[in-house]
Amino acid sequence: MHRGQFAGVQFCEGRAPQTVITADEPDCHLSFAICVQTRGRAMLQSNGDVYPLHGGEALLITPFAQLQWNAADQHAECIIASGGPVFSLRFRPHRRHAIRLGEDDPVGLLLTDCIRRMKDFVPASDSTIVQKMGEVLADLIEVALDEAAEATSDQIFLSSLQRIEELLDSPAFDVNTLAAELGMTLRSLQKRFYQFDTTPREWMAQRRLERTRRKLDDPLLASRSIKQIAFDCGFRDFSHFSRSFKSAFGLSPRAYRP
Structure with missing residues (x-):
């Protein structure tokens, strides 16, 4: 040696x-x-x-x-x-x-x-x-x-977001609630999301849209109306939801659903 x-x-x-x-x-x-x-x-x-x-x-x-x-x-x-x-x-x-x-x-x-x-x-x-x-x-x-x-x-932060995603089904779950759940100030939360080229509000809207899309694909939920699924995923305004869905996926919810 x-x-x-x-x-x-x-x-x-x-x-x-x-x-x-x-x-x-x-x-x-x-x-x-x-x-x-x-x-x-x-x-x-x-x-x-x-x-x-x-x-x-x-x-x-x-x-x-x-x-x-x-x-x-x-x-x-x-x-x-x-x-x-x-x-x-x-x-x-x-x-x-x-x-x-x-x-x-x-x-x-x-x-x-x-x-x-x-x-x-x-x-x-x-x-x-x-x-x-x-x-x-x-x-x-x-x-x-x-x-x-x-x-x-970053891994801890992303894991925490995955854990919280289930809470997005509540329409009352907003950006301030997200910050509180993560134990962060609103300013710190915004800076965190800025690192991923998005905002807390945009992330929440995107995750809600993804959850809605998955439920529209689910044959077990075929009898549930699109409007009810949207509300179940945390949307309050069906018209706003429909416009956002089409903007994100290129089709209206009705045209998308099998």
Whole structure:
């Protein structure tokens, strides 16, 4: 196992069968580690979790007390970059992350390539250049963490919307009620929907139209009138519903129904 260190970042080349990285003090957590699997297959253990790795894959973990890399075949090799307390404030150590850096992710590609090159370039470089490279690496890691946090937040938000969708059948369920159900202010809710190029009101109208369309397709509801189905899905004005339905699906509700 070969180790090198600069600007608070430690580089480690791991080869079969095992590589272990641990903090110097028992209660100290390293701020981050990026494991780049250069060859073969391996299993990475950290924070009580196990992550499989294949050649070409990379994993970013933050923070951790100990990292254990175990080769899964005799050809397995990796490069691990890890950083100590000097990075802790930037990477918010109270939040745990384990992020796969995919080949289709620009930030992941930059991080992986940066680590591969820095491992060999840094020892012979000027200290000023080394310091700047360390800052670039830290910036890339922070971007990756922010993107992961944003993606997770989006998933939670979208899951919450799916849960709430059933409540749209009530005509009294409006934008203010939606904000209250999500535990958000109306302004925050509007900003959230703006990220998806829509508004809360537009989303609610679209989901109600989709629910109405599905019920019009349902043969078990063939005996129920179009007007009653529209009202069941939260519409109050049948004329407005008919115009909105035709605008959304290209046919009037009556022409659409089988």
